[in-house]
Each structure stands twice: as structure tokens, then as C-alpha cells.
Amino acid sequence: MSATSSALRPPADAVAPVRHPDAPAPGELLGAHYDQCFGCGDGQPHGLRLAARAGDGVRMTAEFTVQPAHQGAPGLAHGGVLASALDETLGSLNSLLRTIAVTGRLETDFVRPVPVGTVLYLEAEVTAVAGRKIYSSATGRIGGPDGTVAVRADALFIKVGVDHFVGNGCQEEIRATMNDPDQVRRARAFEVNP
Numbered sequence: 666m667s668a669t670s671s672a673l674r675p676p677a678d679a680v681a682p683v684r685h686p687d688a689p690a691p692g693e694l695l696g697a698h699y700d701q702c703f704g705c706g707d708g709q710p711h712g713l714r715l716a717a718r719a720g721d722g723v724r725m726t727a728e729f730t731v732q733p734a735h736q737g738a739p740g741l742a743h744g745g746v747l748a749s750a751l752d753e754t755l756g757s758l759n760s761l762l763r764t765i766a767v768t769g770r771l772e773t774d775f776v777r778p779v780p781v782g783t784v785l786y787l788e789a790e791v792t793a794v795a796g797r798k799i800y801s802s803a804t805g806r807i808g809g810p811d812g813t814v815a816v817r818a819d820a821l822f823i824k825v826g827v828d829h830f831v832g833n834g835c836q837e838e839i840r841a842t843m844n845d846p847d848q849v850r851r852a853r854a855f856e857v858n859p
């Protein structure tokens with residue numbers, strides 16, 4: 666059973682999302698937005714290494730394989746890990762809007778247990794935008810696009826500027842990122858293009 670809270674229902678003045686003309690083309694693999702990201706980075710040994718692919722419209726698909734390091738109960742994925750996979754996939758949608766945004770609220774339904782070794786196939790879309798607020802939803806299926814739905818989420822992302830990270834992040838990591846041209850290039854995929 667799912668009961669989305671009122672905070673995740675778009676207001677009456679919300680508008681349909683618009684895919685940015687410079688968004689990654691449908692079918693394009695996004696690659697990690699940050700090497701140290703737990704969700705998508707290659708530099709996190711126990712991270713999800715989730716691979717997101719641009720869809721059409723303002724949609725994204727993604728896959729990640731549940732590893733032994735992702736267990737909660739024996740043999741099964743930890744719920745927080747599954748929520749992370751949903752969060753990461755939903756977050757990747759913002760690159761289609763060329764907008765930097767962070768998760769304000771994430772509501773998750775855990776529908777079926779997800780065994781270690783499963784390839785979780787995720788689909789996400791932005792449903793509405795109201796000012797700085799971006800409303801989105803995602804599902805995760807076991808094995809592939811026709812698999813059983815195991816998890817679902819609705820989310821609210823809030824647009825922020827780069828100062829959100831520079832002002833709040835651990836300065837050592839911020840400096841390392843700013844001094845790495847490759848990391849700066851990846852972050853620019855999210856930047857607003859006037």
C-alpha cells in the first residue's frame with residue numbers, strides 16, 4: 666500500500682517539467698557525477714556504482730547490482746541501500762533539467778525483498794516543477810524492465826546553487842574537487858545553462 670504525503674503532491678501552480686535542450690541524449694549513459702559519490706562513483710569500494718541512462722522526456726533508467734556489502738538481513742539488500750538507489754536515480758533526473766538540486770524529501774515503499782545478486786532496474790521521471798521544487802517518482806524492479814516491482818519512491822528535490830556544496834561541504838573534499846578538472850567537468854553537467 667502506498668500513501669504519498671501532501672508535501673509530495675505538486676501545488677496547483679506547478680508546471681510540467683521541460684527537458685533542457687542540452688540534456689544528455691536518450692540512451693546516453695550518464696557516468697558518475699562525482700567519483701566519490703556513494704550512489705554512482707567508482708571511487709567508493711562498497712558504493713552502489715549505479716549506472717543511469719537518459720530516457721526520453723524527463724525520464725531516466727538505471728541499474729545496480731546488489732552486492733554482499735549491501736545486506737541488511739542475511740542474503741537481502743538493506744532498505745537504506747535501496748532508498749539510496751532510488752535517491753541517486755531520482756537525483757540524476759536533474760541533469761535532464763540542467764539543474765542542481767538536492768533531496769528535500771524521499772518517501773519509499775518497500776514492496777518485495779531484494780536478494781543479493783539482484784540487478785535492480787530503476788525507472789524515474791520528473792512529474793512537476795513549482796519554483797525551486799522538483800517533484801519526481803521512481804520504481805525499482807527485480808531483474809529488468811518487466812520484473813516484479815520491489816521498491817517505489819516519490820521525492821521532492823529543491824534547486825540549490827553551487828554555494829550549497831561549497832558552503833556546507835567538508836572543505837578538504839571541496840578543495841580536492843575544485844582542483845580536479847575532471848570533477849569540475851562532471852559537476853557542470855548539472856549547471857543551469859542560461
Ligand SMILES: CCCCCCCCCCCC(=O)SCCNC(=O)CCNC(=O)[C@H](O)C(C)(C)COP(=O)(O)OP(=O)(O)OC[C@H]1O[C@@H](n2cnc3c(N)ncnc32)[C@H](O)[C@@H]1OP(=O)(O)O
Binds near residue numbers: 698753768770821852
Ligand atoms: C555541483 C553538482 C552536484 C550534483 C549533486 C547531485 C547530488 C545527487 C545525490 C543524490 C541526491 C541527494 O542525496 S542530496 C543529499 C541529501 N539532501 C540534503 O542534504 C539536503 C539537506 N537540506 C537542505 O540543505 C535544505 O533543507 C534544502 C536546501 C533542501 C532547503 O533549504 P532552503 O534552500 O533554505 O529552502 P527552503 O526555503 O527551506 O525550502 C524551499 C521550498 O521547499 C520546501 N521544502 C524544503 N524542504 C522540504 C521538505 N523536506 N519537505 C517538503 N517541502 C520542503 C519549502 O517548504 C519551500 O517551499 P515554498 O515555501 O517555496 O513553497
